[in-house]
Amino acid sequence: MKFRKGISVASGLALLLAGSSAAFAKSASASAPSGNLNVRIDGYEVLTPSGGSAGQYTVNGLGQVIGDSNGDLDGVLTYTLVNAASASEQTCSDSLSGSTITAPTGTFSESGGSFTASLVLTAGSSATADCESATIALLCNRTLSHQNFVDDLDAGTYHCIATGVTAASGGTTAIDAASLTVRIGSVDGANAPTD
Numbered sequence: 001m002k003f004r005k006g007i008s009v010a011s012g013l014a015l016l017l018a019g020s021s022a023a024f025a026k027s028a029s030a031s032a033p034s035g036n037l038n039v040r041i042d043g044y045e046v047l048t049p050s051g052g053s054a055g056q057y058t059v060n061g062l063g064q065v066i067g068d069s070n071g072d073l074d075g076v077l078t079y080t081l082v083n084a085a086s087a088s089e090q091t092c093s094d095s096l097s098g099s100t101i102t103a104p105t106g107t108f109s110e111s112g113g114s115f116t117a118s119l120v121l122t123a124g125s126s127a128t129a130d131c132e133s134a135t136i137a138l139l140c141n142r143t144l145s146h147q148n149f150v151d152d153l154d155a156g157t158y159h160c161i162a163t164g165v166t167a168a169s170g171g172t173t174a175i176d177a178a179s180l181t182v183r184i185g186s187v188d189g190a191n192a193p194t195d
Helices: 002-028
Strands: 033-049 055-068 072-083 088-102 115-123 134-143 157-167 173-186
Touching: 033 072, 055 088, 055 173, 072 115, 115 157, 115 173, 134 173
Parallel strands: none
Antiparallel strands: 033 055, 033 173, 055 072, 072 088, 088 115, 115 134, 134 157, 157 173
16 A cells, blocks of 8 residues: 555656656756747738739738747748739748847737737749738737737737728839738647647
């Protein structure tokens, strides 16, 4: 009986120590990229190509980024632009580098309690003129699976609306207006954030 009790205590102590070392390792690598996040975007943009007339394009896309607990995002986004008036469709594949999520400055109940984010899109070298490089400014709220992740900016799911879309300088297509919703969410399984 005493022997079994000793084994149980030793096993419990070993598990406690293993959990403590994992917690130390986790905090030591908190600023390293920790996992994949899905990105979904949909809505519309009003675009005016150089020398052309304005048209409304439906935007629908998805991608995946690496996020870290500091809110930095890097990855890719593929989306379609559909102009119903001219029955044309284009597929754009942009890199997302320099994109960020910023934590609220106030508490949740204050006006500053929303997250802000930016998606910096860089069009590929073979992109069409309408696949413009641009920065999308976002206002977001977030859902978490557990409150322990509240300070980890790569955890949870962000539900966002675009508050502004700015074309990169030197582009040939103007972005006149946009109404976009974006969802950035943690991936389940092996690619889930680890810190």
